Amino acid sequence: SYELTQPPSVSVSPGQTARITCSGDALPKKFAYWYQQKSGQAPMLVIYDDIKRPSGIPERFSGSSSGTVATLTISGAQVEDEAHYYCYSTDISGNHWVFGGGTQLTVL
Amino acid sequence: QEQLVQSGAEVKTPGASVKVSCKASGFSFTSNYIHWVRQAPAQGLERMGLINPDTGSTTYDQKFQGRVAMTRDTSTSTLYMELSSLRSEDTAIYYCARAHCTSTSCYEGYYDLWGQGALVTVSS
Numbered sequence: 001s002y003e004l005t006q007p008p009s010v011s012v013s014p015g016q017t018a019r020i021t022c023s024g025d026a027l028p029k030k031f032a033y034w035y036q037q038k039s040g041q042a043p044m045l046v047i048y049d050d051i052k053r054p055s056g057i058p059e060r061f062s063g064s065s066s067g068t069v070a071t072l073t074i075s076g077a078q079v080e081d082e083a084h085y086y087c088y089s090t091d092i093s094g095n096h097w098v099f100g101g102g103t104q105l106t107v108l
Numbered sequence: 109q110e111q112l113v114q115s116g117a118e119v120k121t122p123g124a125s126v127k128v129s130c131k132a133s134g135f136s137f138t139s140n141y142i143h144w145v146r147q148a149p150a151q152g153l154e155r156m157g158l159i160n161p162d163t164g165s166t167t168y169d170q171k172f173q174g175r176v177a178m179t180r181d182t183s184t185s186t187l188y189m190e191l192s193s194l195r196s197e198d199t200a201i202y203y204c205a206r207a208h209c210t211s212t213s214c215y216e217g218y219y220d221l222w223g224q225g226a227l228v229t230v231s232s
Contacts (some may be wrong), residue, residue, distance in 0.1 A: 025214075033217040035219075037153075042225060043153065043203075043219070044213065045220065047221060048208075048217065048218045054220070071160065086153055088153075095167075096169070097169070099153040099155070102152045
C-alpha cells in the first residue's frame with residue numbers, strides 16, 4: 001500500500017525556519033496537502049496543491065515540492081505553531097488517499 | 109455559521125457496531141462531498157471513505173470495505189458512518205470533514221470544515 005514518510009519530530013527556536021518533509025513515490029504527479037493539528041483539536045489545512053495557502057493562513061507558511069519530496073516551510077516559526085503536521089496525498093491511481101505519519105514541531 | 113456537529117462519545121464491546129452522526133448546518137448540504145477520517149489515540153490520521161450527499165454514492169477505502177457504511181438523511185442534513193465488527197484497534201476519534209469546492213472544481217484532499225470528532229472506545 002502507498003506510504004508517505006515524514007520525520008517524527010522537528011525542533012526549532014522561535015524566529016527560526018522550520019522545514020518538514022514528506023516523501024512519496026507519487027508526489028511528482030500528485031499534489032500534497034498539509035494539515036496542522038494542535039492538541040485536542042481537529043486538523044486544519046495550511047497548504048494545498050503543493051504551494052497554495054488557504055485564506056487566513058499566515059504568510060510564514062509555505063509549501064514546495066520537488067521530485068518525490070514535498071516540503072512545508074514555516075519561516076520565522078512562532079510558539080503558537082507548535083503542533084503535529086501531516087502531509088496528505090494519493091497514490092498514482094488517485095484512489096488511495098493517505099496521510100503521512102505526522103511530524104511533531106516543537107518551537108522553544 | 110457553517111458547522112458540522114457530531115454525535116457524542118460511544119463505548120462498544122468487540123463485535124458490535126457503532127453509528128456516528130454528523131449534522132451539517134449553515135451551508136448547502138448537497139454541494140460538497142463529506143469524508144470520514146479517524147485518529148487512534150496518539151496516532152496519525154486515516155481516511156475511511158467519502159459520500160456524495162447529493163446522490164448518496166460512496167467510496168470506501170480498501171481497508172474498511174465490507175465493514176463500513178456511509179449514508180445520509182437529506183431531510184435533516186445529517187450524515188452517518190456505521191462501522192461493524194468492531195475490534196479494539198477501532199478505538200479512535202472519528203471525524204467528518206467537508207471537501208472544499210470552488211465554482212469550478214472540488215478538491216478531494218482539501219478539507220475546509222471539520223466536525224468536532226466523536227470518540228469511539230471498543231473494550232470488553
